Amino acid sequence: MAYESSVPYRAGTEGYTSFRIPAVVRARSGHLLAFAEGRVSSAADSGTIDLVLKRSADAGRTWGPLQVVARNGTGTAGNPAPVVLDSGRVLLLQVRNAADATEDRIRRGHVPPADGRRIWLQHSDDDGASWSPPREITGQAKLPHWRWYATGPGHALQLRHGPYAGRLLVPANHSTPPTDPQDSGTEPRYNGGHALLSDDDGATWRIGYTDSDSDSDTDTGRSVAPNETTAAELPDGSVYLNARNEAAAAWQRVDAVSTDGGEHLVRPFRPQAGLSGPAVQGSALHLGDRGALLFSGPAHPSARALMTLRTSRDGGLTWRTAHTVGGLPAAYSDLVRLDRDTVGLLYETGDFSAYSTITFRRIPVEEPT
Template sequence: MAYESSVPYRAGTEGYTSFRIPAVVRARSGHLLAFAEGRVSSAADSGTIHIVLKRSADAGRTWGPLQVVARNGSGTAGNPAPVVLDSGRVLLLQVHNAADATEDRIRRGRVPPADGRRVWLQHSDDDGASWSPLREITDQAKLPQWRWYATGPGHALQLRHGPYAGRLLVPANHSTPPTGPQDSGTEPRYNGGHALLSDDDGATWRIGYTDSYTDSHSHSGGDSDRSVAPNETTAAELPDGSVYLNARNEAAAAWRRVDAVSTDGGEHLVRPFRPQAGLAGPAVQGSALHLGDRGALLFSGPAHPAARALMTLRTSRDGGLTWRTAHTVGGLPAAYSDLVRLDRHSVGLLYETGDFSAYSTITFRRIPVEEPT
């Protein structure tokens, strides 16, 4: 099947060595806002990194000029997590840290809190053309004992249905300090996931559910390589108002995806994250999107069992219990992605891909979706 595609970001252009970590939303006007991390001097996850934006007025066929939305001096501004409010305002949550504060050093407790992962917010009231000053919300969004921290990455939610309609929900993840002097703090058992919640359009925030490492020996006497350590979570609201959550698993290789459900707007999980064998693939971020009252739940991510390759769109008609392949986007290397609804007949996929590396471009594709008869 042929797809319309465009390339908003290409490594080695526009003053950036690399572009990573895509996130996309559709503004109330219909404009698409494609965010990414613009990595200045290298492709590394730390250093001088800006949050950049390109906008499209024609559903992703062409893109306007690059805008720098957020800087952190010579340090890192990253993990864009945008959400479009009912009012039309676009909120952008993000995380900052010092240039030399690598994830490993942060997890090991070798970075002062002021240089570590801090949570910030800004907004746009003109579909991304201009942006407010940054406002820090770390004290509301992050527990003092948490070390590593990340929002999203990928789009966040404003809930539409049920008693929690209007609530903002931002999936996030964190790490905790090691439990003994010999621990480095980098092991999967120190990973956890949580949600940030706001009931006043982002004026104030609080932490909702939290979930951490689950050793399978505490359930059913399973093998340790079937443990769960949620990371890089994506969320989708189901028609009944419940929230489906799907996360990358940082524990051993048996289960690469794990999922959970919240029925109280992200305050708690019905049960902890558990394996989702229907979404086989490598350890990587993915994106979930529900198409509406009678539509399907979609998930995008690489489907190769071991490598970041074979970007695939999968679909569920039972709220994420079971999955089938809907579209194989391509067999090339591919990594992070984000989904956005374009219209009744199509979705957009913003994803990392390239001929020989998953990180050569951030490409946008229009993908047709099935509508129920």
Template sequence: MSDAAASIPFHAGTEGYTSFRIPAVVVSRVGTVLAFCEGRADSAADHGHIDIVLKRSGDGGRTWGALQVAARNGSDLAGNPAPVVLDTGRILLVHVRSAASATEDAVLRGQVSDADGRRVWVQHSDDDGVTWSDPVEITGSVKKPGWRWYATTPGHAVQLRSGRVVVPANHTVPPTGGDDGTEAKYNSGHCLLSDDRGATWYLGYVDENTDGYINVNETTAAELPDGRVYFNTRNDSPAPGNRADAHSEDGGRTLVRPFRPQAGLTAPVCEASVLQLRDPDLLLYSGPADPAARALMTIRASADGGTTWRSAYTVDGLPAAYSDLARVDADTVGLLYETGDFSAYTTITFRRVPVNRLTWPGTAARTDVESAP
């Protein structure tokens, strides 16, 4: 099923950037599609001079405006964009910053100072993403002393029907056996919460599993129709499959149970995205479906809150890696994803997928809810 309309907002080696990685997409209250990613200036590495760049589309992702820099940290790093559109129309952009020289390995080994390490910031736009406020640091509210690596999402964050903003995130604690980084590295999960639309922030659940069975890494979230929050994460561990999931019944403050393997999602070790549709009631998941390689970008769907999954739409068999999902309009889901003919990191492509391609008998549209996400 490769006939859904596609466009390419970002192509490696153009517009002043060597590489574009880590896509995130939201749709504003007036219908503008905002495609974010990391613009990596000097190389494809995860450290160095990295800006958060943005392109806007007023026609549902068919064409794109000029490249904008939404967040810049001088010649250092601003990355892991986690945007969310609020009920007020304001667009929040939560992200991390660090020194350009702060490699992941050095951070994990405790060789980077707190000032140069991974710190958390937020900006906002009140004009549909045209301009952005000055960044405000929130590290002290959402990062515990001793945490080393830290990353928001990647992908979009969510605002719950209660008004609370939930930003999934992950961190690492010092490795067992000492501080030299030679022992096991334990990824751990947590989320950032705001009950005043981004003015103040605090930590929600913290899931620090150090037995090596589950390593919670890059995490995505959606609010289910029954009000629970569903979290799905990249699992860097020997547990069955490479995905794990969990639910929260209190808006992300705690988890009903710690993350457990989700073997129903065949996937390589890679980031993914989830999105809850309200009309029809379907939970969507996007990510590569080849169990051994970042390839075969596929949207899967669940009608039972993430317990079971079915393949709903396969883009093609090409290399593909990180992705994000957004509801464009009543008839369309947008998929922003990394792909290319010979490398998953050649382009960040946007694909318009008809909602009726994602449904099956028994998932007819409801008429008692709004069609907007």
């Protein structure tokens, strides 16, 4: 199947060595907002990293000039998690840290809190043309003992159905110190997932559900460490959550459901073998009127390659392949609804490296069977 595609970001251009971590939303006007991390000096996950944006007025066929939405001096501003409110305002949650605060050092407790992962928020009332000054919300969004922290990455939600309609839900993840006081901290696992919730359009925030590998039960064989979670609202108002699994297990993805707007999980995250692939971020999107739940991510069993769109018609219980986007290297992605017949996929890909471009593809939505 042929796809219309465009390349909003290409490594080694526009003053950046690398672009990573895509996130995309459709503004109320119809403009698409494609966010990414612009990595200045290298492709590494730490260092001088800006949050950048390109906008499209023609559903992703062409893109406007690069905008720098957020800078953190010589440090990192990253993990974009945008959401479009009913009012039209676009919120952008993000995480910041010092340039030398690598993920490994943060997880091991070797970084002071002031230089570690902190959560910030910006907004735009003109479809992303201009942005408010950043506002820090770390005190509301992060528990004091959490070390590593990331919002998304990928689009967040404003719930549309049921008793929690209007609530903002941002999937996020964190790490915790070793639970054994004799542990020196040399093993920096201890991954956990959680949700950030707001019932006042982002004025205030609180932490909803939490789930982590410290909750794993060796008696039952549960080995789950949720990380980099994506969320989709189902037609009945429940929220489907799907996460990368950092535990040493045969399955690489885990999922869960919340029926109270992200406050709690019906049950802890559990394996989802129907979405085979490598350890990587993915994106979920529910089509609403078509009744299908979509998931984007690499489908190669061990390599970041073979970007694939998969679909579920039973709320994420079972999955099948809807579209194989391509067999090239591919990694992170985000999905957006364009119109009744089309979705957009913003994803990392390239001929020989998954990180050569961030490409946008328009993908027809299949008819129900």
